[in-house]
Amino acid sequence: MIFSNVNINNLGQMPKYSWWIFVTGLGLFFAIIPYFIELFVILEMSRFFGMALLALSMGFLWGYGGMLSFGQTAFFGVGGYSYSVLALNTGETTGALFFAVTAGMFIAAALGYFMIYGRISNIYFSVITLVFTLILEKGIRSTSGDQYVIGKVRLKGQNGIPNVPQLEVPWKAGIQLDINWFFYTGAISVLCVYVGLRLLLASPFGRVLVGIRENENRAELLGYDVRKYKFLAFTICGGIAGLGGALYAISIPLAHPEMFSLGRAADVVMWVLIGGKTSLIGPVSGVFAIEYFKGWLGTQGVGQVTLVLGAVLIIFVLVFQAGLIPTITCLPGVWRERALIIKNIKKYLFFIKTAMIQINKIDKFVTFFIKNK
Amino acid sequence: MEPIINYLFQIGFSFSIFILISLGLAVIFGMMRIINLAQGEFLMLGAYFCTICTQSGINLWLSIIIAALAVGICGIIIERLLIQWLYGRILDTLLATWGLSLLLVGAITTIFGPQTESIASPLGNVALGELLIPIYGIFMIATSLVLLLLLYLLWRHTRFGLIVRSTMQNSGAASTLGINQNLVYMLTFGFGCMLTGFAGAILVPIVGAYPTLGLVYIAKSFVTVISGGSLPLLGTISASSLFGTIDGVIATISTSVIGEIVVLFVAIILLRMLPLGITGRMTKGV
Numbered sequence: 001m002i003f004s005n006v007n008i009n010n011l012g013q014m015p016k017y018s019w020w021i022f023v024t025g026l027g028l029f030f031a032i033i034p035y036f037i038e039l040f041v042i043l044e045m046s047r048f049f050g051m052a053l054l055a056l057s058m059g060f061l062w063g064y065g066g067m068l069s070f071g072q073t074a075f076f077g078v079g080g081y082s083y084s085v086l087a088l089n090t091g092e093t094t095g096a097l098f099f100a101v102t103a104g105m106f107i108a109a110a111l112g113y114f115m116i117y118g119r120i121s122n123i124y125f126s127v128i129t130l131v132f133t134l135i136l137e138k139g140i141r142s143t144s145g146d147q148y149v150i151g152k153v154r155l156k157g158q159n160g161i162p163n164v165p166q167l168e169v170p171w172k173a174g175i176q177l178d179i180n181w182f183f184y185t186g187a188i189s190v191l192c193v194y195v196g197l198r199l200l201l202a203s204p205f206g207r208v209l210v211g212i213r214e215n216e217n218r219a220e221l222l223g224y225d226v227r228k229y230k231f232l233a234f235t236i237c238g239g240i241a242g243l244g245g246a247l248y249a250i251s252i253p254l255a256h257p258e259m260f261s262l263g264r265a266a267d268v269v270m271w272v273l274i275g276g277k278t279s280l281i282g283p284v285s286g287v288f289a290i291e292y293f294k295g296w297l298g299t300q301g302v303g304q305v306t307l308v309l310g311a312v313l314i315i316f317v318l319v320f321q322a323g324l325i326p327t328i329t330c331l332p333g334v335w336r337e338r339a340l341i342i343k344n345i346k347k348y349l350f351f352i353k354t355a356m357i358q359i360n361k362i363d364k365f366v367t368f369f370i371k372n373k
Numbered sequence: 374m375e376p377i378i379n380y381l382f383q384i385g386f387s388f389s390i391f392i393l394i395s396l397g398l399a400v401i402f403g404m405m406r407i408i409n410l411a412q413g414e415f416l417m418l419g420a421y422f423c424t425i426c427t428q429s430g431i432n433l434w435l436s437i438i439i440a441a442l443a444v445g446i447c448g449i450i451i452e453r454l455l456i457q458w459l460y461g462r463i464l465d466t467l468l469a470t471w472g473l474s475l476l477l478v479g480a481i482t483t484i485f486g487p488q489t490e491s492i493a494s495p496l497g498n499v500a501l502g503e504l505l506i507p508i509y510g511i512f513m514i515a516t517s518l519v520l521l522l523l524l525y526l527l528w529r530h531t532r533f534g535l536i537v538r539s540t541m542q543n544s545g546a547a548s549t550l551g552i553n554q555n556l557v558y559m560l561t562f563g564f565g566c567m568l569t570g571f572a573g574a575i576l577v578p579i580v581g582a583y584p585t586l587g588l589v590y591i592a593k594s595f596v597t598v599i600s601g602g603s604l605p606l607l608g609t610i611s612a613s614s615l616f617g618t619i620d621g622v623i624a625t626i627s628t629s630v631i632g633e634i635v636v637l638f639v640a641i642i643l644l645r646m647l648p649l650g651i652t653g654r655m656t657k658g659v
Contacts, residue, residue: 068464114642114644114645115641115645117645118644118646119648120648123463123464123467124599124644126464126467127595127599128644130592131596132641134588134591135592135634135637138592139630141630142628262591266475269468269471273468304482305479306476306478306479307475307476307479309472309479310473310474310478310479311472312472313469313471314469314472317468317469317472318458
């Protein structure tokens with residue numbers, strides 16, 4: 001593959017000041033953008049922030065921990081549902097948001113204990129997490145009866161829990177955040193998680209994690225408890241996915257079994273794979289690109305969006321292994337090679353041209369000869 | 374007496390479903406090490422082929438065979454187009470076949486629409502006192518047992534089985550002995566698809582055919598094959614009997630969804646104790 005040898009090698013170091021400028025710029029961009037775009041776009045972007053957190057959790061685990069976890073959608077859904085249930089029961093939203101994070105972490109820890117401390121291999125890890133989210137979806141979908149009630153909230157099976165309460169101002173109970181401020185909440189959480197994960201990668205913990213990704217046996221022989229590091233990373237990412245799920249459920253506003261589904265899990269894979277898993281900004285940009293693309297496809301009347309998405313996924317696996325962002329960043333190198341090829345082609349063209357001229361000359365000579373015969 | 378027979382029938386029925394849906398995957402995932410997430414879609418293709426044949430007037434039993442062969446041919450085409458580039462890149466097979474699964478679901482929805490195509494269940498019921506047992510269920514149990522026997526004979530006592538097993542064990546050594554690796558891989562993948570298509574066709578009279586049919590069974594089949602471990606036949610049998618018993622009993626007591634959830638939890642705990650599956654430490658046998 002042309003693009004497979006992409007490697008961004010800035011790990012283990014504290015981020016440079018240019019990176020901080022980039023983050024500040026991003027923050028400022030998000031701070032002013034609601035004043036320049038339409039209401040619809042603000043709402044759409046608030047929805048994307050929940051998904052971006054999901055993508056970040058998956059991208060971190062896959063790209064830096066070497067664990068391909070499809071169960072992130074399980075924690076995403078658990079986050080959404082636990083926020084909805086608690087907030088509808090108590091009417092208190094800030095606590096419910098934190099509860100969603102805790103619930104995601106707890107479920108991840110419970111699942112992670114069995115898988116990671118059982119030392120099942122990476123492939124089984126992927127499949128088991130996938131099966132876990134599918135079974136959860138099935139379980140939630142079957143809760144349509146009246147007997148499935150938590151507190152005073154009915155789970156409602158296929159239909160999901162409607163009217164998920166909007167976040168309230170933490171220090172003033174009863175006053176809801178307006179649309180702009182909800183947008184800011186999403187943006188701030190994505191930025192905080194992004195910065196947090198970047199700093200985590202620079203810490204000893206992150207370095208050991210990347211070491212484990214590179215060679216698990218070597219890390220173990222050097223005396224690190226591999227299982228502990230993987231388990232912690234998995235738990236943290238479960239919490240991030242839970243937060244994403246809560247924000248997503250608020251933004252639609254609906255907690256729906258769709259959040260656990262195979263389609264959603266496939267979306268996450270596409271975001272991370274297409275955005276690129278060798279950087280943290282890749283998955284986030286993948287969310288915005290793919291979701292925008294999907295919305296655009298829906299308006300084009302191509303019929304089945306999944307058909308196109310499936311084809312895109314296959315092409316990316318076969319051709320653009322590293323993803324879009326790393327491919328773009330390595331393009332200059334590729335262009336240089338391209339230039340070399342073009343130079344060679346020009347050489348051949350020149351050769352052919354001269355040959356053609358010679359042939360023409362001979363041709364003219366022959367015709368001249370025949371005519372004058 | 375009747376409750377006991379009812380339980381026995383339910384257990385046998387669950388067992389046969391587990392066997393049918395996971396035998397193909399045991400070949401493709403267990404032997405070839407390809408995580409085929411499009412497995413459920415092959416099941417769905419089998420169901421659709423069978424429905425089309427039956428609706429065009431062909432006998433059901435014949436159309437089951439036709440559907441199996443057709444899915445096998447589809448599998449060979451897909452192997453040539455997609456899978457052959459991915460041997461050895463195990464996580465990539467997962468992602469690429471996931472794309473394939475989305476693609477197939479989208480294509481079938483475009484062609485046939487999202488509604489369920491169903492055909493009438495043949496062979497009525499047999500009455501035992503108050504209890505009605507569908508004969509088709511008994512047929513399924515019998516089919517799965519016969520299929521297991523045939524597969525045992527195929528893997529163990531034919532030249533094809535020997536060649537396939539040796540190639541999956543050590544493809545380099547096999548090819549130095551003059552075996553055409555690519556051909557064997559292609560045929561084995563096609564054979565696995567054929568088994569899956571057969572299962573899909575058998576399931577049609579019970580569940581019908583619809584584009585997302587695969588999603589219902591994909592989790593079950595992966596759980597069975599992973600818990601079964603490395604031996605394709607013995608692993609599938611042992612995991613299917615365990616899960617079939619649990620699923621059959623719990624589905625009779627409460628709902629089938631609870632049965633599936635319990636099966637998953639048992640599987641996770643099982644993998645905590647035996648990370649390589651039930652037959653993970655066995656090296657001989659099939």
